[in-house]
Structures are given as structure tokens and as C-alpha cells.
Amino acid sequence: MTFQLETAAHPEKLRRVAIDPVSRVEGHGKVTLLLDExxxxxxxxxxxxxxxxxxxxxxxxxxxxVPVMVQRLCGICPVSHNIAASKAFDAIVGATRLTPTAEKxxxxxxxxxxxxxxxxHFFHLCSPDLLFGFDSDVARRNIAGVAxxxxxxxxxxxxLRRFGQEVIRVTAGKRVHGTGAIPGGVNKAxxxxxxxxxxxxxxHMVAWSREAVRLVEQLHTQNPALxxxxxxxxxxxxSLVGTDGALDFYDGAxxxxxxxxELIFDGVDYRGYDRYIEEEVKPWSYMKFPFLTxxxxxxGWYRVGPLSRIQNCDHIxxxxxEIERRQFLDYCGGTPMHAPLAYHWARMIEMLxxxxxxxxxxxxxxxxxxxxxTGGPRALEGVGVIEAPRGTLIHHYRVDESDLVTMCNLIVSxxxxxxxxxxxxxxxxxxxxxxxxxxxxxxxHIEVVIRAFDPCLSCATHALGRxxxxxxxxxxxxxxxxxLSTDGAATEGGAD
Amino acid sequence: MPAPVVVFAVGNRSRxxxxxxxxxxxRLAAVLAAEGRGSRFELIDDFQLQIEHALDLAGRxxxxxxxxxxxxxxxxxxxxxxPASSVAxxxxxxxxxxAVLAVYRKLTGCEPPPAFVxxxxxxxxxxxxxxxxxxxxxxxAAWTHLMQLCREPEFTD
Numbered sequence: 001m002t003f004q005l006e007t008a009a010h011p012e013k014l015r016r017v018a019i020d021p022v023s024r025v026e027g028h029g030k031v032t033l034l035l036d037e038x039x040x041x042x043x044x045x046x047x048x049x050x051x052x053x054x055x056x057x058x059x060x061x062x063x064x065x066v067p068v069m070v071q072r073l074c075g076i077c078p079v080s081h082n083i084a085a086s087k088a089f090d091a092i093v094g095a096t097r098l099t100p101t102a103e104k105x106x107x108x109x110x111x112x113x114x115x116x117x118x119x120x121h122f123f124h125l126c127s128p129d130l131l132f133g134f135d136s137d138v139a140r141r142n143i144a145g146v147a148x149x150x151x152x153x154x155x156x157x158x159x160l161r162r163f164g165q166e167v168i169r170v171t172a173g174k175r176v177h178g179t180g181a182i183p184g185g186v187n188k189a190x191x192x193x194x195x196x197x198x199x200x201x202x203x204h205m206v207a208w209s210r211e212a213v214r215l216v217e218q219l220h221t222q223n224p225a226l227x228x229x230x231x232x233x234x235x236x237x238x239s240l241v242g243t244d245g246a247l248d249f250y251d252g253a254x255x256x257x258x259x260x261x262e263l264i265f266d267g268v269d270y271r272g273y274d275r276y277i278e279e280e281v282k283p284w285s286y287m288k289f290p291f292l293t294x295x296x297x298x299x300g301w302y303r304v305g306p307l308s309r310i311q312n313c314d315h316i317x318x319x320x321x322e323i324e325r326r327q328f329l330d331y332c333g334g335t336p337m338h339a340p341l342a343y344h345w346a347r348m349i350e351m352l353x354x355x356x357x358x359x360x361x362x363x364x365x366x367x368x369x370x371x372x373x374t375g376g377p378r379a380l381e382g383v384g385v386i387e388a389p390r391g392t393l394i395h396h397y398r399v400d401e402s403d404l405v406t407m408c409n410l411i412v413s414x415x416x417x418x419x420x421x422x423x424x425x426x427x428x429x430x431x432x433x434x435x436x437x438x439x440x441x442x443x444x445h446i447e448v449v450i451r452a453f454d455p456c457l458s459c460a461t462h463a464l465g466r467x468x469x470x471x472x473x474x475x476x477x478x479x480x481x482x483x484l485s486t487d488g489a490a491t492e493g494g495a496d
Numbered sequence: 497m498p499a500p501v502v503v504f505a506v507g508n509r510s511r512x513x514x515x516x517x518x519x520x521x522x523r524l525a526a527v528l529a530a531e532g533r534g535s536r537f538e539l540i541d542d543f544q545l546q547i548e549h550a551l552d553l554a555g556r557x558x559x560x561x562x563x564x565x566x567x568x569x570x571x572x573x574x575x576x577x578x579p580a581s582s583v584a585x586x587x588x589x590x591x592x593x594x595a596v597l598a599v600y601r602k603l604t605g606c607e608p609p610p611a612f613v614x615x616x617x618x619x620x621x622x623x624x625x626x627x628x629x630x631x632x633x634x635x636x637a638a639w640t641h642l643m644q645l646c647r648e649p650e651f652t653d
Contacts, residue, residue: 165548
């Protein structure tokens with residue numbers, strides 16, 4: 001199965017452009033474009049080296065090590081992996097229902113994680129050069145103007161993120177690599193002093209989060225022609241949905257909708273995810289392409305993450321975020337929004353919801369309890385699914401009678417979005433790059449649409465000297481004819 | 497008052513030579529504690545640098561970033577850094593040290609403290625691997641240099 005612009009008819013006759021955003025030791029992304037002599041795009045592909053080594057690495061390890069070890073997958077969302085793995089192992093230790101204290105502390109931790117991750121994105125969004133490092137044009141001037149009206153936004157973005165991390169520290173023990181969630185519950189209670197310290201700041205965080213929604217809304221409404229169309233493609237959507245159709249990041253059932261908003265499935269017990277989702281392997285990509293089994297490879301691909309969640313749920317169970325969700329839906333005019341840049345708006349609504357939920361949980365004395373762990377009859381298999389900041393995260397394990405892991409399957413958010421991100425870059429390539437001399441500004445359009453998804457690059461490895469964005473232009477013979485980098489250095493021969 | 501010197505060590509201890517920075521930080525913490533000099537230093541260990549690390553620069557006299565590097569010459573490089581002209585990345589997943597300085601400048605409107613990078617060459621970053629022999633040698637060389645640094649007036653006065 002191939003999609004338009006996925007595979008060129010005669011690639012040997014075309015010029016190759018490689019956009020290599022970051023060459024990491026493990027996990028990296030690259031965009032390749034094949035152009036003809038007139039600069040028309042014949043093929044556009046996003047390659048992300050998916051992190052598969054971990055699934056092999058943990059085979060043969062005792063199951064109780066796994067929730068800690070999985071945090072090494074990603075330095076940005078270790079809590080998500082810790083909680084998803086712990087949920088899977090809840091089933092294995094027979095903890096079919098956690099104690100109220102354990103579940104609420106896990107929720108607090110997870111919503112802190114959503115908040116800090118979304119706040120990080122907010123900081124990036126508040127930098128016009130980051131959102132649109134385009135060549136000078138009207139769109140950029142508008143965005144810069146919005147940012148000028150909000151001089152405090154960058155500082156607030158950083159403080160919002162730090163608050164989210166403080167929530168994680170209080171619940172997990174450490175800001176990064178904490179070990180709060182364990183099979184059957186949590187291993188750390190919240191003290192009154194910790195709770196009160198967070199309560200001191202949480203109301204500011206709610207107010208700032210609401211202003212963040214306003215800011216992003218303003219960006220959209222000032223330039224709907226751009227924001228509603230940039231890289232737009234239609235797709236199915238999938239997410240967990242909680243009780244009564246509520247937005248829920250921690251638990252629920254799987255729901256999928258078509259591009260026009262009709263239900264494909266609903267109320268699906270996530271333990272049977274593999275009866276509803278399959279993964280296709282393509283020879284040109286290390287990362288698999290998931291699709292909904294009932295629709296098949298061609299029509300069954302979907303997107304996950306904030307834009308799907310906000311439109312897939314029936315309501316948000318906190319008042320301010322629900323107001324913002326309704327406003328967003330009004331803006332969309334009663335039909336699903338598919339524009340990638342709308343991820344930013346949806347993400348800020350989710351951040352507001354996360355902070356409101358944190359506030360409510362801090363007022364719930366259950367989080368101060370000491371009944372932290374439960375258990376029951378052992379099982380040999382468990383599935384844990386949560387909504388991580390970037391989308392649905394699936395952890396699936398089997399263990400043997402000796403408590404050793406025999407099988408692990410992870411489907412991370414970025415994998416769910418693989419086809420969607422490819423569609424987005426193809427649309428951007430067609431609309432903005434076709435027939436033009438390629439400049440750094442034009443190539444940045446590709447980066448902007450990738451940034452909307454904020455793909456996870458399994459970046460738990462960090463090595464200096466591997467960070468710059470590099471764009472290499474290679475002719476049909478494989479000769480490098482030009483090079484660009486985002487720091488403005490090392491330009492050789494131009495990008496055309 | 498924050499400690500005058502902040503030392504960031506960046507890396508994942510579970511990934512071979514990526515552990516170079518945190519391992520150096522562990523050694524430094526032990527020496528500072530033994531010598532009773534811990535109050536002059538704040539040591540921060542993290543997977544990667546992020547925007548909030550800019551807040552850790554406030555009120556400092558010196559900042560040192562220790563990391564493993566693949567493009568640096570062996571056994572290590574040591575150099576002063578300046579704020580980057582842009583913090584642009586395609587992803588929110590990590591910032592280079594220069595971008596952290598730029599974020600500090602953007603947030604506070606002030607210049608960041610003098611900052612330096614100690615980049616130790618690493619060879620292999622495989623999950624679950626130990627330090628490579630080459631990185632082990634580089635670690636020792638970098639440790640000697642780090643000890644000298646921490647006894648210079650800029651770090652001790």
C-alpha cells in the first residue's frame with residue numbers, strides 16, 4: 001500500500017534532499033524529498049528510527065524492574081512510560097482495582113507530566129521564530145505581534161513547566177527518573193507539607209494556563225487562512241475516553257472516529273487493542289505504520305494526541321477547560337478540525353485541564369493516605385494504556401512463572417502518528433516547495449509541521465555534537481551539492 | 497542564596513558512554529563532600545538540558561556543563577560558551593548548553609554567568625552497555641581536568 005508522494009515512479013532520475021533534524025545515537029528523524037529538474041516534489045518521506053531495542057533488552061528481566069527501566073526510554077516523558085508499564089503489571093500482580101490513594105497519586109503524577117510536557121511546547125510556541133522561522137511574510141509579522149502583546153509568556157511557560165515537574169517530584173520522588181508508580185500501586189505518599197506547597201502556586205498556574213489558551217486562540221483567529229490550511233490532511237482519530245465520554249489521560253476505553261467524526265468503534269477494552277490495531281512494515285522506514293484493522297491499511301491510518309483527544313471526547317470534566325473546548329469546537333464550525341497547527345490550540349486546552357485536575361486532586365485528602373499498594377491472583381499477561389502527552393501509549397507484557405519478562409510490545413504515540421506526519425509533510429511539500437528554489441526558510445516549513453506533532457525521538461541518549469539541524473542536497477549521483485544548518489553556519493553551495 | 501557554581505551533568509546512565517557526565521558528577525559530589533566544599537557547588541544531573549535549567553543559572557558566578565560527545569576530540573574538550581543566537585529546534589526534546597544560556601537571557605533580560613562545557617568523548621551509547629575502554633580512559637583524563645578546574649580561584653573564591 002503506498003500513498004500519494006510516498007514513492008516516486010523513477011527515483012533514479014530525481015534530485016534528493018535530506019533534512020536531517022537530529023542524528024542521534026538511538027532514535028533520529030530525517031526527511032527526504034525527491035525533486036525533478038524543475039523542483040517539483042515526487043516523493044516525501046519522514047523517517048524516524050523507532051526505538052525497538054528496549055523490547056528485546058528487557059526480555060528475561062524480573063517484571064518489577066520494568067517500570068523503573070522503561071523510564072530510560074525518554075527523558076521528556078519518563079513518567080508516561082513508568083505509569084503505562086505499571087498499569088500493565090497491575091494486571092500481572094492481580095491489582096484489578098488500585099486503592100483510592102494509589103490511583104489518585106498516579107493521576108496527580110500523570111497530569112503533572114502532561115502539564116510539564118505541554119508547558120514546554122507552550123514555551124516553544126511563544127517564540128515566533130520557533131513556531132514560524134519562515135522567511136519574512138505577513139504570517140510571521142502577525143505572530144511576532146501577538147508575542148509582543150504577551151511579554152510574560154515565555155517566563156510563564158518555564159514556570160508552568162517547573163510546576164509540573166514539582167508535581168512529579170512530589171509524587172515520584174524525583175523530577176526525572178522518579179519511581180512513583182509500581183506494580184499494584186505507588187511507593188510514595190504525599191505529605192501535607194508537599195500538598196500545601198503545591199497549593200500555594202496552583203491557582204496562578206490555572207490562570208496562566210487559561211491565558212495560554214487565549215494566546216494560541218488569538219494566533220489562530222488572526223490568521224485562519226494559514227492556521228486552518230497549513231499542512232492540512234484528513235484522517236481518522238483515536239484516543240482513550242473515560243467514563244461518560246470524558247477526556248481522561250489516565251484510564252478509559254478506546255474510541256476511534258472517522259475524519260468526519262462518525263464513530264468507528266467505542267468502549268473498546270484496551271486489553272484487546274491488538275484486535276483493533278495492526279502495524280504495517282514498510283521497507284523504507286524503521287518505524288511501523290499502525291492502522292485500524294476494520295478499515296484496512298489504505299483507509300485505517302489515524303492520528304492521536306491533543307487534537308484527536310479534544311475532538312474524540314464528549315466533554316472535559318473540569319469547567320474552564322470545557323469552556324475552552326466548546327469555544328474551539330465553535331471555531332471549527334461543527335466539523336472536525338484536521339489542521340496540524342490546531343494541535344497547539346488543543347494542547348493548551350489540555351494543559352488547562354491538567355492544571356485544573358491537579359488543583360482538584362490537591363484538595364482531595366485521599367492523596368494523603370498511606371494505603372499505597374494492593375494485589376491479588378497472579379496473571380501472566382498485562383496491557384497498560386494511557387494517554388501520554390503526545391498521544392496513546394500502549395505497553396503490553398507477558399511474564400513466565402519465574403516472574404521474568406518473556407514478551408514486550410510497545411506502541412508509542414509517535415508510531416501511531418507515523419502516517420499522519422508523513423501526510424502532513426507531503427502536503428507542505430506540495431503546497432510550499434513544489435517548483436521553488438529551496439531555501440532554508442522554505443525547508444523550515446517542513447520543520448514547522450513536524451513540530452506540531454512534537455514527535456518523540458527516543459532521545460534518552462544525549463550527546464553533544466549531534467544536535468544541529470542539517471540539510472543536505474544530494475544529486476542523483478549521490479554527490480552533496482549544498483548544505484544548510486540551522487545555526488547559519490556551514491553553507492556550501494546554497495540549497496538550490 | 498544559590499551556590500556560586502552550578503555544574504550540570506547530562507546523560508543517561510543506562511546507555512554506555514552516555515553515562516560519562518553523571519559519573520563525573522558522582523565523583524565530584526564525593527570529593528566536595530569529603531573536602532567540605534559542597535556549599536559552593538550545586539550539582540544537577542539530568543537526562544538532557546531543558547528550558548527550566550535556565551532558572552538554575554540565576555545568581556551564579558560560574559556554570560559548567562559536562563556531557564558526553566561524539567564529535568569532540570579525545571579525550572575531552574573544554575571551552576567557554578556564549579548564548580546561542582536562537583533556541584530553534586525541530587523538537588522540544590533537548591537543548592544544547594548555548595541554548596540554555598539564550599533562554600536565560602530571554603527570560604531575565606540579563607547576561608548569563610560565564611559558562612563552560614566539558615565534553616568527554618564517547619564511542620558507544622548502546623542501551624544496557626557499560627563504558628567502553630576508550631571512554632573509561634577519557635573519563636580519567638577529564639576527571640583530572642575537572643579536579644584542576646574546581647581548585648581554580650574562579651571556582652573556589
